[in-house]
Amino acid sequence: MAGASRARIGIRGRLLVFLGAAIVAIVALEISAQRVSYSITEEYETLMDTYHLVHRMRVALSGFRSDSDRYIRDPSTTTVERLYEGIASLSANEAAVSALRNLSQEATFEVQATGYGMDAYLPLVSRSISLRAAGRSDFYADFAKAERIAGYVDTYLSKLLSILMREGDLRFKASLERSEFYNRSILIGMIVAGLALIGYTFLVASSITKPIRELAKATERLAKGDMLVSPIKTRSRDEVSVLVSGFYAMSANIRSYIESLKEKAELEKRLHDEEMSLLSMGKALREAQLMNLQDQMRPHFLFNALNSIARSALLEKAPKTETLTISLAKLLRSTMKEGSPYTSLGEEIDIVREYLNFQQVRFGDRLDWSLKFDPALKDFQVPRFLLQPLVENAVRHGIEPKIEKTRILVSVQRRGQRLKAFVVDTGVGMSARDLVRLRRVVAAATMDRLPAARTVVRQENQGEPLGRNEEEAPFPADAPNALAGSGIGLANLSIRLRILYGESDCLQLFSKPGKGTIVRLSIPLKGAQRWPES
Incomplete structure (x- = not known):
């Protein structure tokens, strides 16, 4: 029974009892100090309030005397309403000051004198103001008498303030002495x-430090790798014995855990090798995806160019065929070029220039275009077919349907560490619904979900809501044709930019019906190193 009692009252119990008593004592002392401090603060605030009250009364009386004097001399300097408001304010202040009559005998006399003076002053000054406002000439006698009374009231208030400050100083000093006494008592108690606390801690520590020191030595041996440590004998039945038995149980568990870690390390090594293999396969797959997307642009552009040549030859009976053929040859040469997915910005600008020359022959005066390009950027490497698909979309969907004269502006400039390009046309533009649909197509494609982008187009055309499960649904074989007029070129470009730069917001679209369309392109000048050169 005694052993069980000792086990229940262990080291923590003894420490908690003592610490609890010490904390209670300290808290009691602190509460006493706080109460004293609070009483002193409250008394100080009361004194300050009385000082401010009397001071406000003097300031209000002085200000009102100045206003009334100016009004008596020249009624145009202020209004009667303002003076009556001042009289009401003085009455309120006098009522507040009258509450100080019970502070002391000296203060009571000055408060009563102030009250009598104000009772005489306010009617006189009010009557003189009324007479002056009525234009009568007998106002000055009352005003002069009121001014003499106001002088006496100001003297009473000055004496009252001096009395309050003297008595407050004595009270505050007494409070400070009382506070110092309590502070000394609290310091001694602490x-x-x-x-x-130090003495009791030493007694408790001496009874438990010996087995703990031995346990520390065993822990050091365990840390150095010696798992076969000898047991420590303890006589106590408190937490120290529990700690010792737990230590030896822990050393046994560590031995078994180390063995399991060796097995897990071998397994993780095999998993890491497999993961690296999968990453290599994924990189090869994305490379194939990028090259495939680039190849898609070639027939798409080629067929449009051949169609333009055929139509021009039919309508004009071939007088411009030579010019069109030369431009087409240059375009096809750049289109069929194999190798790196990058090209210089100067070459990309040349492709756009040849394409616009080509379309200039087709549309004649209906098309006006201009290129704004900083020649210092010509050697920077950019993805192939970065700008030409955007210009082609502007011609096909903005310029071609419009009969009036239109304009295309292509601007490429450097902004910090980024390349900013704008393709602006004044064509037919697009409705808000079509713009939202096209943005959804590009966004879906940018997230590596070109089938989902085609789903967006199909559902928008059929008036269906876009569901989560439908984004993953497969598409029929003719889906690319259905998407060709709804943003496949932009989706293709957006996917390529995300693969090369890892950014999903490189391409932005803006349009208004009848006004035209703006395509904004932003890519980093550095950082397109995620794809091999070949």
């Missing part, structure tokens, strides 16, 4: 409690 010193005594601290000494008692």
